[in-house]
Amino acid sequence: MPKSQRTPAGDALTNLVLDLFRLNSLLLTAGDRLVAKLGLTSARWQILGAIVDAERPQPVAWLARDLGANRQNVQRIVNDLHAEGLVAFETNPHHRRAQLVVLTDKGRRAFDAAMALQMPWVNSLSEGLSVKDLQTVHRIVAALRTKLESETEGHT
Known part of the structure; x- marks a missing residue:
């Protein structure tokens, strides 16, 4: 049986994908370390960022779609953020059951603090x-x- 049926581009992409998997793991670990003292994780920080980046309040399903993430996982994290007072739920005028997720003042402060930590870290990493x-x-x-x-x- 031949060792590889991939094209040269397929081999190069396979190598890139494997490196991206490793990079993703390292980035999540580094992010967790970076924001731990704020009571955040990379996953929580990512959800807060999606809420900030959205043009208007969105339901969990839309946040998950925008992140390319599983809706159930995003819902679990949003519930944790809600329990800690970082997000709140608002009535969705377009869908009774799919509440809108909004950042609280406490959530905005946590996100801003995380971004203040991220700036010198990413600048150093990009050197x-x-x-x-x-x-x-x-x-x-x-x-x-x-x-x-x-x-x-x-x-x-």
Whole structure:
């Protein structure tokens, strides 16, 4: 049986994907360490960021979609954030059962504190990397994400 049926691009993409898996794990661990003293985790910080980035309050299902995450996992984290007073729920005029998730003042302060920690960390991490190279990687990752999202939508 042949060792590999992949094209050279397929081999290169496989290597990139494996490195991205490792990078994701390292980023989550680093993020957890960075925001631990704020009572956050990478996952909680990510949800707060999605709420901040949204143009208007959204239900959990939309936040999960925007994050490319499992709705049940996002709901669990949102419930934890709610219990800690970092988010609140508002009535959704378009859907009675799907409440809107909004940041509280305490949640905004926690998010802002996390971002204040992130700035020097990310600036240090980016030292020695060219902006052009980072932009190229970003375009490639975005293109792969778009392809995968369109494949996923075709199977639902």
